[in-house]
Amino acid sequence: MRKSIATVSLSGSLAEKLTAAARAGFDGVEIFENDMLAGPLSPEEIRARAVDLGLTIDLYQPMRDVEAVPEAEFVRSLRRAERKFDVTRRLGADTLLVCSNVSPQAVDDDALAAAQLARLADLAQDFGIRIAYEALAWGRHVSTYDHAWRIVEQAGHPALGVCLDSFHILSRGSNPKGIEDIPGEKIFFLQLADAPLLAMDVLQWSRHYRCFPGQGGLDVTSLVRHAVNAGYRGPLSLEVFNDVFRQADAGSTAVDALRSLIALEESAGISPLPAPVVPTGVAFAELATADPLPVTTLLTALGFRRTGRHTGKPVDLWEQGDARILVNHGTGTLPYSRLRSSGGTPIDGTSLTAIGLETPDPSAAAHRAESLLAPVLPRRRSSQDVPLDAVAAPDGTELFFCVTGRPGHADWTSDFTATANPRRTPSPDGTVTGFDHVALTQPWHHFDEAVLFHRAVLGLRPHESVDLADPYGLFRSRALTGAHGAPRLVLNLAPSPATDTRTRSQHIALTTDDITAAARRTRAAGAELLKIPANYYEDLDARYDFAPGELDTYQELGILYDRDEHGGEFRHCYTATVGRVFFEIVQRTAGYGGYGAANASVRLAAQRR
């Protein structure tokens, strides 16, 4: 189906919004009246700009407080409407949105509403315009879509139909099944928005917290299915009022928006996509650094050994168990992935720049990613490289779809020559068995986008969002996992956009079967572990039973502890931070599925010291 977006959903001037929508690949736009009024472009200039950009103008919106009013008032509205019809026509749009009346002057009289809307449609027809009548969730007398449809039906005018808006319908808990009772040709327009389930005043909720389909808790998919079943064939159009999107770069918001519609078409069965190829684990994590010494010292202390060097570039492979870390110290601050692709801004200090995802079928994974607008990276940079499918995540992290050690598949490790320490030989005293999770702090304005990306593109399952109390503000944190638990990806959101992006921390959590041994080994090798205060252990002692001496050991080593309601246990400790990166060592038992959120405030406070 055609895909549109209301200009109010994007940040910037109207010209910037149009450009962003076109670049992302939208077919059309709704022009939000205030965006036009505040701008220097005349309706004709806007129309010409849209034509140049390959966009249609599908709707002009909104006209308010027209119907079900005393005659004198309505006559004034007709005069106003005539001007709006003229603007709509000059924009090259054929549909004008009229919202249900919210004014105290409106009367509760469906017959009057129908008669006046019919007169309005009559006038619109003279301009070649159609009226799409929409029930606002907070309309004075008309607040449900079926009520709006009854009035439209009663009016019986060919230039009058309904506009359905998923937010207005679903926020009130209306059953969207009734949409199928409306003849498809009388559904003039379909506006789509999702929203987190906030249980707040619906007007505030609508104006500040809407998001793109798939980013909230409303079942937009079923609603779209009902509209299609009813015979609706117009555009799917996003109309999102969101305080964060208003501040975010319009270009990336538009891509995020279109991705949400593509995923929605898939889930509604309108338009299939290549099936998701869910990764089964993390193949490698790549760190880029100008000075490899601090991070390789830390890796060595953790029990990693350097097992390989890239055949063509200064990138080392470090291994322990199934955990593989690439240390890229090629061009000062440029990551391995940047060497493969091109350009990009240098990053200060050590940072995590790429993740290899163990993927059953890399090219199918890349194919799906591309169909969901993930920026595809070049498969190889030099003719010697093993070709690798890769895309960029919204935070810039490069995701490589990898196969490790499977016969008959190109293997990324072939790019590396074994060093003196033979590759694949486990470190003699290493206690790390693999990756547990990778945690990435996201750019502030792109958190919902990142969750949708990892869910839709990679097929990961998002878990509940949790709040973590840092001494200087609340972090939001949300985990996504693969079908069988791996890979585990944790997306964090800093308390405010004022948090400097260069300080956005990233961390790699490693699994062990013996956290005490792992912690002792790391410390004995000279690496500091994060010190956890005594008060924390006193509290643990009050809450749980431990073996004699167990808590003393934990306190000595800075090991944190959590237990879930089913008796699953989580023990974890942290290294110091190098650049933006730190490591966590974790031991899970009895199916503990979380990330120790109960300990996050203690950990964050310790990291602040």
Next chain:
Amino acid sequence: MRKSIATVSLSGSLAEKLTAAARAGFDGVEIFENDMLAGPLSPEEIRARAVDLGLTIDLYQPMRDVEAVPEAEFVRSLRRAERKFDVTRRLGADTLLVCSNVSPQAVDDDALAAAQLARLADLAQDFGIRIAYEALAWGRHVSTYDHAWRIVEQAGHPALGVCLDSFHILSRGSNPKGIEDIPGEKIFFLQLADAPLLAMDVLQWSRHYRCFPGQGGLDVTSLVRHAVNAGYRGPLSLEVFNDVFRQADAGSTAVDALRSLIALEESAGISPLPAPVVPTGVAFAELATADPLPVTTLLTALGFRRTGRHTGKPVDLWEQGDARILVNHGTGTLPYSRLRSSGGTPIDGTSLTAIGLETPDPSAAAHRAESLLAPVLPRRRSSQDVPLDAVAAPDGTELFFCVTGRPGHADWTSDFTATANPRRTPSPDGTVTGFDHVALTQPWHHFDEAVLFHRAVLGLRPHESVDLADPYGLFRSRALTGAHGAPRLVLNLAPSPATDTRTRSQHIALTTDDITAAARRTRAAGAELLKIPANYYEDLDARYDFAPGELDTYQELGILYDRDEHGGEFRHCYTATVGRVFFEIVQRTAGYGGYGAANASVRLAAQRR
């Protein structure tokens, strides 16, 4: 009454929180458990730190999910409680807060709850500790204060009382009158928080949006009065969970917090303050600039004339009608006020640094301001200066309490010598008659503080908060006015803390009786007025009737128009921005009381171009 604050209300480490509370002048604190657990100070060290700072520790909090559970579970809780009592005692506190049970294990059995709480209190007594039992608004079976009191009454234990929390009581709409039915000595603790009226899920509301009394919409004053009538004589203690305060500087939050309690004591009739001396208008606005040419050129174009020069400093007085503007170009970037006081950081470009408030009794005004913790500035800097009472507002703007031209009062204008253009002579063709309002963009984390400051300290009346759509985010805007409309002060809040503080705009709105003449005069004198797009005027034409040619004139001059529901009219236009400052010219008719919010998005978009 004694004044306390829960450490969770402030940002930072526990040590930072204690210091901030003590410096602001609090008598005591509640120690929030997580703040202690996450920190390196032992309970004894915290106690010693508090003693050093002159703070008592009034409460340790909270213990959760204790009462109304199966016996085996309760026995485990008793063991946990023993450790908490020990910590409470070591902290030097005598009261531990126990919240009503939220766990699914809790049973709906008041007799069991009472019996178990009595056993808990028995154990507490051995440690010299009291239990304050509090109904959480989302408690599983106990969610109202009167229910909590019935259980405490039934338990009949001397070491068991209730804790009342204004948020939990008022958020549920409970009637606080019933507090008077509780014997005062059984109210062990009183926690206070306000909140904006958000109609959202009470748990989310409580955890993210609480604010200090007087900053929200709950009637905390009456609740306190009821508690005092009941005989409560313990501390008034603030417990505020707020996403913004978590990020804000703890020092200024603590001052804001204590100010809210002082104002609350006044409104509850507990402790009187010097009566407010409400200003009656703006006496002057002071601009500091490194380069006076751009702003004085603009002032000249607006019809101002330089009428005086400060006797001792390079500060010029510019006048037109009753509008007086000081241009301080003394030490590059240091404002007049800074010359009077001392130090301060230099400000780039032209900025508004001080406002003179026409005040019936300056010393009484300063006396009240001081009692509400406003930083008092030196009354004069050199022996020649007229002594002026002045305080600093939360955004750093210096507020001078002035008398202009009233016989028998020290007059700030005496500091100025008339220039060649005789002082007080109206500009021959000036059309500005005085100040309409002054608008100041506030530091992001201190908006609620600023509103409370201007309301409590100056006695201004806050109006509803409105959202203004800038192309790159929503601004919040809130006006405060004096008893008879003047002065008008508008506080704005930028969309996010990422907005650079140096770009926080300020503006001075001037009144005229003839906006067309004022705009023409300004333009003829060479100053640009903000260009408003044609689309805006087309829309105005559709909405209202204008005299022939009227809209053409407005469009030519960039005059915006608004009309309220009573027919009051507002016409306004804007100059270019110099440094952080721009001017608005406004003409009000028929009692229009707003600020043209309907036009704000058009104005903001034009300023972005």
